[in-house]
Amino acid sequence: MQFPRHTLKKAWQLRAELASKKTTSLALTEDYLAKAKASKLNSYLTFMDAQAIASAKNFDAGKSSGMLAGIPLGLKDNLVTEGVKTTCGSKILANYVPPYSGTVVKKLEAAGSVFIGKCNLDEFAMGSSNENSAFGPVGLPQDPTRVPGGSSGGSAAAVAAGLAAWSLGSDTGGSVRQPASFCGVVGLKPTYGRVSRYGLVAFASSLDQIGPLTLDAQDCADLLEGISGYDPLDSTSLDRPVLHYGKAVEKIRTDATARHDFVKKLRVGVPAEFFAAGLDAQVQKAVESAIDALRKAGAEIVPLQLPTSKHALAVYYVVAVSEASANLARFDGVRFGDRVYPNGANSSLDEMYEATRGTLFGNEVKRRILLGNFTLSSGYYDAYYKKACQVRNLIAQDFAKCFAKVDVIIGPTTPTVSFERGSKTNDPLSMYLSDIYTVPVNLAGLPAVSMPYGTGEKGLPVGLQLIGAPFSELKLLESVAALETLFDGAF
C-alpha cells in the first residue's frame, strides 16, 4: 500500500522547493486551494482565499521566513480565527465570526503560515467518524464511502488527500490520532500543557490539546515546534522549553548511524491490555510487525501491564461529558451565534434557551450535555464525577510506573481500520469503542502519536500509537522517524 507520504510532497520538501525558487508560495497556495475546492471529500467548511493569497505573496516578497512560512495549512474549525467564521461544525455557530484569534493561530500567522481554510469536524469535536458535523460528513480519501475518523476528520483527510500540506486538529480522547490512523497520516497529541488552548473552543478542558496532522515525522516535529510554548493566557499551559524537535528528527531521518544508535537504546513497552479482545486481527498483525521490526533493529521490547486502562473509556465518558456540559453552556443564543424564538416576540427567556439549544445542537452534543448534567448533579457527583477523577489518577499512576521501565509504549491507535459511513451511527457505544486505546492517554495528560504502519482490511491504513512520558515528544517523534525508515525498508 502506498501511503500519502509516498505520493504527496511533504512540507519539508515544499520548503526546499521554495528555498531553491523551484516554485513560489503563491503557486503552491493556488494549487492547494484549487484542489481543495474541487475535492468532494467535504474536508473544508470555509476557505480563506484572501488571507491565503496575501500570506503567500508576503512570503514570496521575502516578508516571512522560517519553518512554517509560505506553506499551505488547514485549521480545524474549532480554532478561532478573527474575522473568519468559526463554526465548530455546529448549526449554533453557523454564522459566528470571532472577534479574536487564538494563541496558536497568532503564532502561525506570525510565522508566515498560509491558511487554506477551516476544516470540517464532528460538532464541537464530539465524535469519532466526522458524521456528527452539522455540515455533512467527510469522506475517507482512500474510500469516500468510509469515514476519515474524528473528530479532526477534515484536517486528517485534507492532509491525506493533498488538500493541505499539513493541518492542525485537536485531541480530547483521540481526535487527532484516530483520524490520522484512518487516513494514513501522522497525528500527534502533545503533553497536556505543551500547546496553548487559548482560542481552541473547549470540549473537555482538562483533556483538550491542539496537535499537528502531517505526512511524516519530520513535518510533525516542525509544526509542533511552531505551535508549542507557554502562554500566559492559558493557565494550564506549562512553562517548559520548546525543544528543537525538527533538528532531532532530521538527524534520525538522515543519519543512519544516529538512527541505529537511537533504536538500540530504545526501550519499547507493549501493554497486554492493548492486544486484548476487540482488536481486529489484521490491525494486530500490522502492529506486531512494527514491534518485530524494532526488536530486530535492536530495541528492547518490554511486556507491560496497564491494569486500570480497562476503566479508561468509562472514566473518559464521565470526565469529558461533565466538563463539556459546562463548556457548552455559553452557547445560549444570548451574546453570539444564532438564536431561535419558538413563539416570535412572545417567547420567554426559557423558551428561547430551549429552542436555541434544542434545535441548533446535534444529537451527539445533546446526549453528552445531558450525560454531563447527570454526572455532576447533586447526589450523583460522588458516584460519577468524583469517582472518575480518582480512577483517572490511578490510570496516570499506572502509566508513570511503566515509564520508569520504558521510553515509549507501543500499540494500535484504534481497534479497526476505517469503517463504513453509517455503520455505527445508531450505536454510540460501539462508536465510543473506537477510542479505547487513545482515551487513556488524554486522561493521563501524556503525549502520543499515531503513525501509519501497514494495512488492514481492504488495504486500508493501520495506525500505530506511540505513547510517551510527559514532555517526551522529542523521543516519540524520533521513534516515528526511525519506524518510517524501518517500514520503508530503508533502515
Add this chain to the structure above:
Amino acid sequence: MAHPTYNGFETVIGLEVHAQLSTNSKLFSSSPSGTGSAPNRNINPVCTAQPGALPVLNRVAVDFAIRAGIATNCRINELSIFSRKNYFYPDLPKGYQISQYDKPIAEFGHLEIEFENEPGKVETKKIGITRIHMEEDAGKSQHMSGFSLVDLNRAGTPLIEIVSEPDFRSPQEAGAYLRKLRAILQYIEVCDGNMQNGNFRCDANVSVRPIGTAKFGTRAELKNLNSFRFVEKAIEYEIHRQIGVINGGGKIVQETRLYDSAKNITQSMRSKEDAHDYRYFPEPDLPPLVLNPAWIQAVKDALPELPSAKADRFVKDFGLPEYDAKVITSTKPLAHFYEKAVATSSGEPKLVSNWLMTEVLRMLKESEKEIEECPFPAEHLGQLVSLIKSGEISSKIAKTIFEDMWASGKNPKDIMKEKGLVQVSDPNLIENAVRKIMEANPKNVTEYRAGKEKLFGFFVGQVMKETKGMGNPSLVNDIVLAFLKGEKS
C-alpha cells in the same frame, strides 16, 4: 450574657457578605474593573465568554482576598480550588460562575463586635467567620417592557464572599458586625464599601426557635438589603413574621425572601424546591491556587493599619481618650478626616478631636450624612482650631464660624474676615476700652477697690460689650485686673 428574646423566642442569624474588590482589572481577564463606563465597554473575549477564551487569575485580587482573611483573623489556606457554579442567566456569560466551593482561600476567622441590644448598654461579642472565598460577579440585567438589556461591564469583577457563623441573636448585632466588617475592608483598602451601588452586599439567614431549644429553626434567606438600616429592619420584620407563623400553628419553609424597603416587609422569592442544582465541579481551566507561606507573609507585612492599631496610635501619639480614639477610628474616612485636620491644626490634636466629636459628628447626625459628605474639607477644621490656638478667635467666635463653614463650605479665615470676627488682641485697644468703662463707672471702681471683688465680672462684661465681644478674653481679664489694682491707668 442573656440573649434578647421575642415573646418566648430567640433568633439565630448568619450573614453572607459579598464585597467587590477594588482591583484595576477583573478577576480572570485584563478588562478594566469597576463601573462608570457606558454599557458593554469594559469587556473582552474572556468576560463575554467568547468560544475558546480562558480565565487567568488576577494576582492582585488574590492579595486582596488574603488581606481580608488576615484582617478577619482567618487561617489562609495554602491550597484553594476554583469551581464552576452552573446556571443559566443572560448576564452570566459562560453559563457558570467561577467561584470557590469546597476549598476556599480563607477559613476559621472571627471579629469582635460592640453593640447595644438595650440602649446605652454596650456589650461585646466574638462572631465566627466560617470562610472567605473568591468569585467573579455577574453582569447586570435591565428589564424593559418586552425585552431586557444586558451590561457585561460588571461581569468578571472580583468579589469575596464572607460567610459568618450563625452567631447573631439580634438585628443590632448583625448591624454592628456589618459596620465593623465594612470598616475593616475599607481600612485594608480592598473594598470601597458602598452599599447603595452594591459593592458591599449582604444576605441574611434568619430563623427563630423557642427559648431553650438547641436545634435551629428553619431559616429564610433575606436578600435585597441595600443599607445597614435595611438589614436591621428586614431582620426585625422577619423575626416577627416567623414567630407569627409559628404561633399561628404554621411552619416556616426554607426559602429566599426579598426585602421591600418601601413597605418594610419581606416577600417570598423562591422556595427550596425551586433551588438550583449548581452542579459544582473543579474549574479545569485553572490549576489549584497554591500560596506559599512567603506570599502570605508578604501580604501580612504590607497590611495597611487596622482600626484598633490606629486607635492605639491616636491614644499614644495624640493623647486622645480611648473612647474618642475608638469613635474616630470607627470608619476609615472619619479617621482620615481627623488626621488631615490635625495636620493643619498647628499641633492641636486634642482640640481637633473635641471639635470633631462634638460639632462635626452632631451636624452629620442631624443632617443624616456620612463624613464623606461633610460640606467642608478636613483642612478647614484644622485651620479653625489653629485660629483658636493662636488667639485670633475665641471658642465662641469659632462656633459662629463653624456654622458658616457648614452652611457655605468657605474656609474659616475668609469667614472671619468677611464678618469682621477678628478677635481684639491689641492691648492698646483693650486698655482704651477699660479706661472708658472705669471712667464711666467711678462708683463701681471705688467699691471694687474697697473689697467688693465680685464686681470684677461686671468690668469684664462691660469691656467685652465695648469690644463687641471680640476682645481676647484672657487679655481682657488681665488688663481689667491690672487697671482695677491700679497697676495700670
